[in-house]
Amino acid sequence: MPTTLTPPGTRGRTPAPAPARPPRAPAATWVIPLILGAVTVFGLWWIDVRPAAIAAGFEDITRLLGRMFPATTGPVPELAALVVETLQIAIAGTGIAALVSIPLAAGAANTFTGPRWVQWLCRTLIVVSRAVPSLVFAIIFVRIFGLGPAAGALAIAFHSVGMIGKMMTDVFEEISAAPREAVNATGANRFQVFVATTFTQALPQMTSFVLYRLDINIRASSILGLVGAGGIGVALQRSIGSLDYPRAAGIIAVIIVLLLVLELISNLVQRAVSEHAGDTKHSMTFPPGKELSSPGWNAPRVGRSAGLLAGVVLFILSLSALSISPDRLARGWENAVAMLTGFVPPVFTAEIALGLFESLVMALTATTFGVLIGLVIAVFSTDHLVKVPVLGWALRGVIVVVRGVPDIVYAIVFVAALGLGPFAGFLALAISCTALASKFFTDALQNIDPGPIRALEAVGAGRLQAFVAGAWPQFVPSFIGNSLFTADLALRESAVLGIVGAGGIGFLLHESVTSIDYQSTAGILIGLIVVVVTVEQMARWARRKVI
Amino acid sequence: MRTHLKTLGLLAAAAIALTACGESPNARPADTTSDAPAELVFAVVPTDNSEELLASFEPVVAAIEEETGLPVEIQAVSNNAGVIEAQVSERVDIAVYGAFSYYLASDVAEVEPVAKDQLTPEPGSGSVSSLGVTAPGSGISSLEDLTGKDVCFTDPASTTGYLAAAAALMEAGIDPQEDLNPVFAGSHDVAVTQMIAGDCDAAFVAETFVTELLPARGIIEDGDTETFFTSDPIPGTPMVVGSWLSQDIKDGVVRAMEKYDAVSAVEAGFCEEDAQREAPAPWGEDVAGSPACEWGGTGAFAFEPATDADYDPIREICETTQAEVCRDDA
Structure with a gap:
């Protein structure tokens, strides 16, 4: 990143020599x-x-907060099942969104060198996905996939693409162009350049966005109530709706624990992959291997690979929990079209x-x-x-x-x-x-x-x-x-x-x-x-x- | 570029100038909590079948303003808990929400129902029912047939979409959690459409969705569903006032509801011509066809007097089902 050491707001005050003149x-x-x-x-x-x-109104606040305690979680096995269900749907949805977002963001960034219409299409898809609330995706997908976690996970995924894609685009545009140009000069094709430079440089920020979106999706899971899927957000909404504040407080405590764990993971991941996360050192991403061209293994690389593997396994496990039956899908399309025609004019x-x-x-x-x-x-x-x-x-x-x-x-x-x-x-x-x-x-x-x-x-x-x-x-x-x-x-x-x-x-x-x-x-x-x-x-x- | 910046500067200056003079459209009298308030706060919560909520309550508000002599500030609120908590702290004076919300509120807030909606001139016509519907040819003809089946409900806290049906099921010896597989679809329309799509074998929803709303929207057609169960009547939408209000004000609200209905509101000038509709046939020959105001979110004819005892059926349902949402311990 081109870094200027000039603090903003000094324009005009420094009688600097021409070459060092601060930009307007x-x-x-x-x-x-x-x-x-x-x-x-x-x-x-x-x-x-x-x-x-x-x-x-302070007194009213304390009186209301008083009614939330003592917090209770209700039967623990039931709550544990809700947590697992929420995590499955959130991980599956966020994972799908992350996978879809990478190519979309690469195409939408202004560093993209391919055809203009591809860039335009990618940007449109990202903006529309962000603008359409997951509530709307939910009511459409329930017609296609039927009641259950699949419709919920996809509603989450479609809406998440907007945020993850947008943030990835921003990062792709921010990172230094030098490595990209260098690799480009060696004759690498567009895909090779992307993986070797842009993707690798953006990885720390990308993981933090994906994990943050997971955090949002765990919290926003009350939307799943609209597609007949359960989860902790739905339970929370029901507790509040029936004024069962102690249980709501208990569920919130569980959500906070989940988010804390996620925050910890996010922090560890960033430390592991970020160039600057350590205090001052320039971390060595790969140690030298036996030959010059093959990087070797060290503890951080083993850790990163194990982390990646764990993430992939979790994602696949979560995906497998969303059962989608093909013949339900075949009929679903008709239902969805019938419904979507209700949107016009x-x-x-x-x-x-x-x-x-x-x-x-x-x-x-x-x-x-x-x-x-x-x-x-x-x-x-x-x-x-x-x-x-x-x-x-x-x-x-x-x-x-x-x-x-x-x-x-x-x-x-x-x-x-x-x-x-x-x-x-x-x-x-x-x-x-x-x-x-x-x-x-x-x-x-x-x-x-x-x-x-x-x-x-x-x-x-x-x-x-x-x-x-x-x-x-x-x-x-x-x-x-x-x-x-x-x-x-x-x-x-x-x-x-x-x-x-x-x-x-x-x-x-x-x-x-x-x-x-x-x-x-x-x-x-x-x-x-x-x-x-x-x-x-x-x-x-x-x-x-x-x- | 330069002109753009100038425009922006002007806009900014305009925003600040506007702020310096003039009262905010949201400004409120400082004290609305005493028993002699300067204005009444009226909250409405959308019920399952309400449309154009704020507009449809405007004539009702006008009637209450006329009879109490106080300005009424109406607010549409998407969540019942928000309104109930505002009632607990005596910051909402009048509220219209679902019968189950009143059941919950009566436990924690000092409130009383003064009226309930009435769909036709017939007293008690505001009552609603829960219907059990199934797809033709499913072989389900009674509650007993539901054992072991996938059954779509609306929401555990919905009277018509779950509680009434659950009470009937339990009376028939079927545990709605154990003996069948409950699926909570989140809303009445989704419960019906997904039942037709085959996601569940039967669905329990508010009657109006099956008989009026969904057919009118073209979402279901005659013959798509077969009704195998109709619940006991559930009392209609209550209008609830805070007990902290003076008797004068409460009487004013009651008087406004007794004195006017959707048709006589037109004569009183409570709604403009473009907000009027034709009185429908079920309102009887006397008035059918004459102009009428919207009278609340459910398209009611009037609000008839109501008491706390009218809502006993909800308490009975809660007693039978011991449902979690009923919160008997409160």
């Missing part, structure tokens, strides 16, 4: 924050934020436009808060920057716990304290945005090259100076990308607004699906795609300016 600060570095700032100011007004109300109403607007304002406002708080948390939990490993682990743990509690619980707690309305929804959304953003940022900071930081420290730079000059310039592209991605996810999670009576597109989508008004569903989908594409274009533009 790209417009994107201030236009995007300006837009977000303006939307946030508008959003805060729209939401009618009243901090005093939180204090007034799409109906787009003023209500849908307003719902999109509400959701977008809320999502962007919550994102601004989430990104700012998330950045602080991420900086403090990165070992390179703050050399207190315990703090890093503690913060990561706290974020996992915050993430493990579903939006609906935050929403209900804030509704009890503040009454119905957008304020409660905003708070719930801001919390989940903070958890999202700090997770993204921590992973991205973990992967930056510590060289510049160490160099600055060696010449006596302070912590802040080392961060601003050594880490920030490397981090800006993923900061922008991840911030807009947080906004994108927040827009999808804005279904939480429906829980607090604040409207939004999520509520309308759900209403259209439950009342079988698929023409409106189609209209909402088109609206969502337009918004997601717009956000995507902004992100692309901003990133082009700063990379």
Whole structure:
């Protein structure tokens, strides 16, 4: 990655000689924050934020939390079966999505050298997959595959491609072009170049995205209730729906344990495959083998291979749990076509436009808060920057716990304290945005090259100076990308607004699906795609300016 | 480029200027919890067959505003737990949600039902039933035939989609968890369509889905299903008010519901002409064909007076099934 040591904002102050003249600060570095700032100011007004109300509702919050304890898990074997089912479906879905995403992302990246239409097709598939909520994939796939885990896993897989594919595309575009050009010069074909350079360089980030998506898919598994599959998310939703809060708390505790384990695995994997995960050393990926051309084995390589093998075995085991019968499939297609014809002609109403607007304002406002708080948390939990490993682990743990509690619980707690309305929804959304953003940022900071930081420290730079000059310039592209991605996810999670009576597109989508008004569903989908594409274009533009 | 940036700058300035003056559309009076509130908060939860929820409640809201003399803020809420918790902390004054939600709420919140929906001028017509349906030729003609079969239900917390059927099954000596293989499809329409597609041998869903909704949407046709079971009537959608409200306000709500129905609401001017529909034939010769307002999410004719005792059938179902969702311990 081309690294500039010039801190942003020094333009014009340095009377530097011509060759070392710092580049003009790209417009994107201030236009995007300006837009977000303006939307946030508008959003805060729209939401009618009243901090005093939180204090007034404090008693109601404690009373509600009190009703969640003592937490109970219900019969343990039953819960264990739910956990296994959830993991199977989530691993199968995420695994399929990861496999599909790699070629799609390679084709969508602007480093792709093949035909333009392939690039265009890949980008379209990724955007559409991200814009269409898994709820919609679920109701379609249940017609094709019938009730059961297969429809659920595929709904998860189709929607996950959007996120994994998008993030992989970003990474492919960010990594250094030098190795690619070098291998290209040897006459290697496109596939060989990709595997030898881009894929290998991007592997650490790719694994962290896939594992993070697995984390999301475990949490989002309540969608499986719509396809007749079970799982822990469905049990949680039912417990909340029947006000059985102690059991809900017990299930949440189990989810948090699962997420903690996943976070630990993710961290270990990143340490194993990342060039910069270790403190300062330039790790030797492969030791020398007997001959020059064949790399040898050392403990890290054995570990990596064993890890990969374990992952593949788990994935295959999970896949085998989804029974798909061929003759069911043959009939399913007819059902699905009959259903999909119900989607045309799409109906787009003023209500849908307003719902999109509400959701977008809320999502962007919550994102601004989430990104700012998330950045602080991420900086403090990165070992390179703050050399207190315990703090890093503690913060990561706290974020996992915050993430493990579903939006609906935050929403209900804030509704009890503040009454119905957008304020409660905003708070719930801001919390989940903070958890999202700090997770993204921590992973991205973990992967930056510590060289510049160490160099600055060696010449006596302070912590802040080392961060601003050594880490920030490397981090800006993923900061922008991840911030807009947080906004994108927040827009999808804005279904939480429906829980607090604040409207939004999520509520309308759900209403259209439950009342079988698929023409409106189609209209909402088109609206969502337009918004997601717009956000995507902004992100692309901003990133082009700063990379 | 430059002009773009200028436009953005202007937009930003406009956003801030807008914020500086003018009240947010979501601004609320500071105190809505006392017994003399400045406005009433009315929450509606979509029930299985509700459409255009907010719009259909607008005339009802207008009637309540008229009779209580207070402004009413209506909110559509997708989750019953959200509304019930807001009732526990006395932050929702009036709510319309499913009968089972009322059963749950009555355990934890200080609330009472004042009215329930009525689909025709006939009292009690708001009651709903659960139907057991199967594909023609399946050989299932009674609950007993379900032993060992795959049976689609809606959701363990749905009265029409599970609880009523489970109670009937248990009374027939069949354990709905052990003696048959229950599949929870998540929604009524999926339970029916997947039963027809062969994923299960029979399905239990709300009657209106089989008789009206799905045929009207072209999703099922006459002869696709055979009904082998109809449950006892389950009380209709309640309108629930907070007991913390003053008697005056509660009386106002009751009066609004007694005084008006979908047809007389038109004369009172509670709905614009483009929001009106024709009164359907089941409403009787007197009114059929005349203009009517939407009167709640279920397309009701009116709301009739209701008491807590009307919801005893739910308690009986819970007693029979001892279902997990019933939470007898609370």
